[in-house]
Amino acid sequence: MTSTDGIEQVLKAASMRVTQPRVAVLAAVAQHPHADTETIISAVHREHPKVSHQAVYDSLKLFTSLGVIRQIQPQGHIARYESRIGDNHHHVVCRQCGNLADVDCSVGESPCLHASDDHGFKIDEAEVIYWGICPECQAKDLDG
Amino acid sequence: MTSTDGIEQVLKAASMRVTQPRVAVLAAVAQHPHADTETIISAVHREHPKVSHQAVYDSLKLFTSLGVIRQIQPQGHIARYESRIGDNHHHVVCRQCGNLADVDCSVGESPCLHASDDHGFKIDEAEVIYWGICPECQAKDLDG
DNA sequence: CTGCTTATTTTGAATGAGTCAAGATAAGAT
């Protein structure tokens, strides 16, 4: 999944061109799980210094809409991306620094997916975010 | 809860002054569940035209930190606020228009609160967001 | 392989929710 070969398939299937920026962006997302846009841009620049930030934004948006990557944007923090998808995992977010970690669904096959009252909404996903303080920030807090 | 009297208690308990802007903001949040900041500002202005947007931002932030109101900010949408708190309810969010509705926790006492692996995070809350399309947008989509 | 069409990219400016900071005001203690 999400190998350079695989992505070519996905893009072509969607009638999208396979371009250097797109391949570079996808590789960067795969190599830097939970990275924010700026990190992705830096990573892409290491190999392709001339790729513009706009191209990165466009690629990230495209991949997100194609379902190849997933955007995560917790309260008050900027967007982050990950290429691990389709396995219904969730995230722990640090209230202080915004750092993320993956959490497998603890209670089997998405028990929360069925809302008690859906208010007429057509629900297609249940997202769970665990809020807390990461180990690093806990240590920082102790130091003062 | 959250009556004008009650809030006076809360503010004083936290050594905070009871000011017109603060009382107005809290009333506005109570009267407009899930309103965004601009809606709150407009509502406040109806009674107190001279209150600045900064005072509203400050009040919202203060109340949020005191746990009197709750901030909600789904992917790609601006912040919204609600004064219904402490009952562990969740939200359905419309992917298209960003509208919100309340959903009671379907599976009793927060079953998702315990992550399978907390990665050393000190977790204090599990937030569940149901994603879908609201009735209005479903109708719009049919019309084309 | 060469040229052509047009989807993508580049470039550089613009947007807008939210924040910062200095001086003015008013809550509430004395």
Next chain:
DNA sequence: ATCTTATCTTGACTCATTCAAAATAAGCAG
């Protein structure tokens, strides 16, 4: 009633993200 200082007003500013026009290159046709 006066004073102290938390809070508010004003207005500029930030910065992630988006917009738009001109330049480029993906990949199809010949």
